[in-house]
Amino acid sequence: AQSVAQPEDQVNVAEGNPLTVKCTYSVSGNPYLFWYVQYPNRGLQFLLKYITGDNLVKGSYGFEAEFNKSQTSFHLKKPSALVSDSALYFCAVSPPPDSGGSNYKLTFGKGTLLTVNP
Amino acid sequence: NAGVMQNPRHLVRRRGQEARLRCSPMKGHSHVYWYRQLPEEGLKFMVYLQKENIIDESGMPKERFSAEFPKEGPSILRIQQVVRGDSAAYFCASSIQGSIVSPLHFGNGTRLTVT
Numbered sequence: 001a002q003s004v005a006q007p008e009d010q011v012n013v014a015e016g017n018p019l020t021v022k023c024t025y026s027v028s029g030n031p032y033l034f035w036y037v038q039y040p041n042r043g044l045q046f047l048l049k050y051i052t053g054d055n056l057v058k059g060s061y062g063f064e065a066e067f068n069k070s071q072t073s074f075h076l077k078k079p080s081a082l083v084s085d086s087a088l089y090f091c092a093v094s095p096p097p098d099s100g101g102s103n104y105k106l107t108f109g110k111g112t113l114l115t116v117n118p
Numbered sequence: 119n120a121g122v123m124q125n126p127r128h129l130v131r132r133r134g135q136e137a138r139l140r141c142s143p144m145k146g147h148s149h150v151y152w153y154r155q156l157p158e159e160g161l162k163f164m165v166y167l168q169k170e171n172i173i174d175e176s177g178m179p180k181e182r183f184s185a186e187f188p189k190e191g192p193s194i195l196r197i198q199q200v201v202r203g204d205s206a207a208y209f210c211a212s213s214i215q216g217s218i219v220s221p222l223h224f225g226n227g228t229r230l231t232v233t
Contacts, residue, residue, distance in 0.1 A: 033222075104166055
């Protein structure tokens with residue numbers, strides 16, 4: 001069974017500093033990996049995904065994530081945080097089609113609350 | 119271009135009543151997914167539907183829960199005889215393709231409170 005772990009419930013950074021939100025995963029075969037962001041009382045918004053290719057994936061709003069197969073990680077990063085980045089961030093994983101899993105079905109982590117202080 | 123529309127935003131039901139949650143996918147999307155978010159947890163997959171077909175309902179409780187996506191109209195998630203444990207945020211998502219390579223677009227959710 002696939003799973004996702006977000007080891008930090010909360011991350012606090014000062015505006016202008018780099019931010020990292022951690023994610024590790026467990027899945028058979030090569031994973032599809034995703035980051036979504038949720039603002040208060042809103043649905044999740046897609047940020048970026050890793051399917052194949054370059055390990056560094058660039059997404060919306062200046063975010064990027066690095067796929068590290070040996071460490072089974074997919075940490076979300078941004079060089080310079082903004083106060084408006086404050087939100088709940090979810091990492092998600094899906095098995096690829098050739099693994100026999102249901103590749104349309106995402107497994108989400110519990111989320112990390114990012115607070116960027118002015 | 120309207121996104122995924124869910125209504126109502128908030129729904130309060132007493133134990134034993136029925137809850138009906140509606141979801142209109144994005145224009146051009148024929149694949150709909152329902153997820154449930156319990157307090158302080160990530161989203162959990164419930165069911166995947168295409169027009170008039172349930173593709174995968176493996177995440178949906180066998181009792182009291184049902185979902186449909188008729189040829190015309192929104193997708194409906196129906197919870198009969200609600201209990202307190204059903205209190206959660208229910209999110210609908212849609213995509214162009216059934217493969218997860220096509221990103222999911224989520225609605226703002228329906229927050230169900232069972233009293």
